Amino acid sequence: MKITKHCFIIIIIHMLISIISNAKDIEADFSEFCFLKGTTPIEKSVTDKKVLSLKHHRMVYLGNDEKIARKRFCTDYSGEVRRHNLYLDTKLQVGKVYYLNSSIERDQTRYGYFLVKRAYDTPHNDTDGAYSPNPLLLNIDCSQVFTLKHHRMVNLGTSETIAKQRKCNGYSGTVGRHNLYLGNKLQVGKVYYLNSSIENDETRYSYFLVKRAYDTPHYDTDGAYSVNPRLLEIKCDRDGDGVEDNQDNCPDVAGPASNNGCPKTPNLVIDLNDSKVFSQCQSCSPFLDTFMNSGKRHLIAGGVGNINFNRLEIRNIGNSISNGAKVDFYFSRNNTLEKNNDKRVKNISIPSRNPNSSYGIQTSITGWDLWGSGASSSANNGNYYILVDIDATNTNSEGSNGESDNFLAIPITYNSSATASSRLLRNSFFKVDLANKPYEVSVFTIFGAQVTKKTVANKEGENTLAKNLPKGFYIIKNGTETYKVVK
Structure with missing residues (x-):
């Protein structure tokens, strides 16, 4: 095998370069010019490696920051043209920007972004250096303009784990003001890792929660710099139930996804549709749902008179089995339960109930239960309420919504006469009662739509209310008739 003198010199040069730089991956194809015509080339394997050779390039250095490189490329930056012989299998594309990371020489300018102005398949002698790069093509869309955009952000720290914890726990750190070189402003509420290659300020190599973002810069800023933002996807689940906080209706209390992240709870209510109540009121509907919308009052006449709960249906409308519970009945002068002032007249226990199952209570409350020996005194005649308190001892945790529907106020009238009835009282007791106590008057159209509801001091006030109504047909209810x- 014959080797030319020129080829021998080239081989020696490349061996020296390899020894100095420890560049084991350099492999040039000298067979084109190292051997005499008709001689056998040096045998080498090129099946697993691309063949690298020196290729001359003329390039403009755009800097070592990606955002600045993009900006300079899109604004026709006219920097110094540098000449480099690069070990490559294929020459770089003219007009493109590459990040060149030299593994031969540690010249800082070779760790940056370069715009290729010209490219050749062979090396040139007029060069600033020869080295082996690992070129990374940077695709640049100049329609996306990089400008300063103001952001207000909270520094969550340099640790990804801590940043996630702080984000999910509502960390309220100091809000920093920063103008950032970006194509698009960052998303509010998201966390980014901001790695500035302009300034080595430690706070700029951290995770930041974006609180506000603007398309323009502000003057009240802690600094202006270029960043390489990396979005950190954070899925917060404070209660650890597997339901993300942004989809969890109860983010601080564990619950299954089938219940929107909330714990399953019972919810005991009075089922008005399936409850029946009777009294001496002859015009009152026994169906509790109808009665509660009628504006009437049940009547308890005398000590033996009573309001009879033929069936008071307690239903569990929650999604979990309930514990056994107590149901208390109170006698009150108003429709607000005041346990220290109102008289408890009944206390009944009910068993645990499965979801959507019910339990019927049967009981009655007499005049004696209300007044004892005073049941025969006419001084006690008047309008009152029977208050029903479900789960009175709070043996069931029903959640904030479930606790609000455990109460029912049933309006009643008491008359000490055992022979009293709603018909007889209409022309006697009710007139006396209405003449001496303020009461509510409701006015409806003949189709049942309420026109007004007003509290009057006496019958004269009721008559004035009716007199001032516009022309039409009306139904008036005053609680007794x-x-x-x-008109």
């Missing part, structure tokens, strides 16, 4: 008015 119902009558029609034509």
Whole structure:
């Protein structure tokens, strides 16, 4: 095998370069010019490696920051043209920007972004250096303009784990003000790792939670710099139930996804549709749902008179089995439960209930239960309420919504006469009662739509209310009687 003198010199040069730089991966194809015509080339394997050779390039250095490189490329930056012989298998594309990371020489300028102005398949002698790069093509869309955009951010620290914890726990750190070189402003509420290659300020190599973002710069800023933002996807689940906080209706209390992240709870209510109540009121509907919307009052006449709960249906409308519970009945002068002032007249226990199952209570409350020996005194005649308190001892945790529907106020009238009835009282007791106590008057159209509801001091006030109604047909209810008015 014959080797030319020129080839021998080239081989020696490359051996020296390899020894100095320890560049084991350099492999040039000298067979084109190292051997005499008709001689056998040096045998080497090129099946697993690309063949590298020196290729001359003329390039403009755009800096070592990606954002600045993009900006300079899109603004026709006219920097110094540098000449480099690069070990490559294929020459770089003219007009493109590459990040060149030299593994031969540690010249800082070779760890940056270069715009290729010209490229050749062979080396040139007029060069600033020869080295082996690992070129990374940077695709640049000049329609996305990089400008300063103001951001207000909270520094969550340099640790990804701590940053996630702080984000999910509502960390309230100091809000920093920063103008950032970006194509698009960062997303508010998201966390980014901001790695500035302009300034080595430690706070700029951290995770930041974006609180506000603007398309323009502000003057009240802690600094202006270029960043390489990396979005950190954080899925917060404070209660650890597997339901993300942004989809969890109870983010601080564990619960299954089937219940929107909330714990399953029972919810005991009075089922008005399936409950029946009777009294001496002859015009009152026994169906509790109808009665509660009628504006009437049940009547308890005398000590032996009573309000009879033929069936008070307690239903569990929650999604978990309930514990056994107590149901208390109170006697009150108003529809607000005041346990220290109101008299408890009944206390009944009910068993645990499965979801959507019910338990019917049967009981009655007499005049004696209300007044004892005073049941025969006419001084006690008047309008009152029977208050029903479900789960009175709070043996069931029903959640904030479930606790609000454990109460029912049933309006009643008491008369000490055992022979009293709603018909007889309409022309006697009710007139006396209405003449001496303020009461509510409701006015409806003949189709049942409520026109107004007002508290009057006496019958004269009720008559004035009716007198001032516009022309039409009306139904007036005052809690003791119902009558029609034509104007």
